[in-house]
Amino acid sequence: MDYTLFIVDDEKTIREGITAYVEDDYTVFTYAAAEDALGDFSKKKPDLILLDIGLPGMDGITALNRFKAQDADVVVIMITAYEDVGSVIKSMKQGAWDYIVKPLQMEGLEVTISNALETIRLRREIKDLQEGRIRKEVPCFIGESQVIHDIMAYIEKVAKSPDTPVLIQGETGTGKELLASTIHYRSPNFAGPFITVNCAAIPKDLIESELFGYEKGAFSGASAKGKTGLIEMADKGTLFLDEVGDLNPDAQAKLLRFMENGEFYRVGSTEKQYVSTRIVSATNRNLEEMIENEEFRDDLYFRISVIRLQVPSLNQREEDVQIFAGHFLKFFNTKFCRNLTGIREDAMAFLNRYKWKGNVRELKNMMERGVLTADGPELTLGDLGVDRAGTAKGDENKSSIDLPPLSPDGVDLTAMKADIDRFYFRQAMELAGGNESQAARLLNMKHHAFRYQYKKIMDDHSGKDE
Ligand SMILES: Nc1ncnc2c1ncn2[C@@H]1O[C@H](COP(=O)(O)OP(=O)(O)OP(=O)(O)O)[C@@H](O)[C@H]1O
Numbered sequence: 001m002d003y004t005l006f007i008v009d010d011e012k013t014i015r016e017g018i019t020a021y022v023e024d025d026y027t028v029f030t031y032a033a034a035e036d037a038l039g040d041f042s043k044k045k046p047d048l049i050l051l052d053i054g055l056p057g058m059d060g061i062t063a064l065n066r067f068k069a070q071d072a073d074v075v076v077i078m079i080t081a082y083e084d085v086g087s088v089i090k091s092m093k094q095g096a097w098d099y100i101v102k103p104l105q106m107e108g109l110e111v112t113i114s115n116a117l118e119t120i121r122l123r124r125e126i127k128d129l130q131e132g133r134i135r136k137e138v139p140c141f142i143g144e145s146q147v148i149h150d151i152m153a154y155i156e157k158v159a160k161s162p163d164t165p166v167l168i169q170g171e172t173g174t175g176k177e178l179l180a181s182t183i184h185y186r187s188p189n190f191a192g193p194f195i196t197v198n199c200a201a202i203p204k205d206l207i208e209s210e211l212f213g214y215e216k217g218a219f220s221g222a223s224a225k226g227k228t229g230l231i232e233m234a235d236k237g238t239l240f241l242d243e244v245g246d247l248n249p250d251a252q253a254k255l256l257r258f259m260e261n262g263e264f265y266r267v268g269s270t271e272k273q274y275v276s277t278r279i280v281s282a283t284n285r286n287l288e289e290m291i292e293n294e295e296f297r298d299d300l301y302f303r304i305s306v307i308r309l310q311v312p313s314l315n316q317r318e319e320d321v322q323i324f325a326g327h328f329l330k331f332f333n334t335k336f337c338r339n340l341t342g343i344r345e346d347a348m349a350f351l352n353r354y355k356w357k358g359n360v361r362e363l364k365n366m367m368e369r370g371v372l373t374a375d376g377p378e379l380t381l382g383d384l385g386v387d388r389a390g391t392a393k394g395d396e397n398k399s400s401i402d403l404p405p406l407s408p409d410g411v412d413l414t415a416m417k418a419d420i421d422r423f424y425f426r427q428a429m430e431l432a433g434g435n436e437s438q439a440a441r442l443l444n445m446k447h448h449a450f451r452y453q454y455k456k457i458m459d460d461h462s463g464k465d466e
């Protein structure tokens, strides 16, 4: 591994002595003053700093604190004169890793440095392992359609900032929450908390205390210990405001104030609190329309939607249906210890043409039911809870019109169809002002087919009237 070392000492012989000893193995920068080293810190990102305690200008202990404030993980070894035991103790208490004593003994110095670097290496290894573990456990946001590729590429960029607000809009079940967690786990704050607030589920008069917390005895019924709010719990992580369109006006105003400067008050407290978190909001309501109706503040809208993502419905990205079906087949095979080998053609054809009102969630649920109950070896239409005609059982939304359920007396289907035809053909002609080709377009029919059928309907009907 390649390490960068800073040597900060006003004595030139010390700087040169150490440099000569370590420059073959590490990248070394030397400074006579702490101020200069601090100025270079964020650019050069040293792993290890050898820091003289008795510097002219800013002293070593002050500098130690400044370095640590910029990066708590930086390893600092103090350089000191024998007689300065008090300063050594002080610096060790303030987070120095070790110290070396002047006049320097190079062998001792080498051991101290290599020990420090070994610690740095181990810390990084642990962090990498943790990162890998966390990332492995997070479900993936999948999809092969161009829009999903574009969204994922955009998210890679957006996630890099730890606190830029993101608004995700899309129909129910399109994966807004999964996308929010994807942003979190790809951000620098991935090891921090991901806190979800369902703004629609919290009673309106409790939302403020839930978000901001409260002091003990803030209101009647408040817990005696007070309460930490969700915003505070999300410090150094992500706060996911689900159904953000359901926030009441009062909570909207307070959220806006918090988002503008990262500060807020607990209910019943005058003490300012500071929190640094990323706010990801989601909604399936039309916020733009809500703004026009004065139900949502436009200033809050602009604040939460610095980055805006629109997740398309599943029917707008049909190529993903097959990907999802395959993915969930594998997923539930593993979950239920099944080994279905695939999806039969008729079942796949059904999945492809179905109108997914519940989007990915509905598809996932259907696959769960299918994999769990299938007799195998392949998933069939019947396993999906679908009859031969390709209608999902128990789903009254299947028809695009509200049809009455079939009664035990049965129904005259032919008469019913004729009724529907007559109803729409007449209306189409009325709307089109008697223009047949326009009326045909309204019913998505070819002109000649329309004319033929319209004539038949009118003939039949006038025949009946006679
Ligand atoms: N791209 C995707 N990849 C994998 N799983 C997905 C994807 N999109 C959605 N899902 C799954 O579908 C289900 C619904 O997703 P999610 O809860 O994120 O939807 P939502 O948009 O938040 O819905 P709602 O508006 O109803 O809250 C979840 O089980 C989720 O894991």
Ligand SMILES: [Mg+2]
Pocket (backbone or CB within 6 Å): 176, 177, 242, 282
């Ligand atoms: Mg959701």
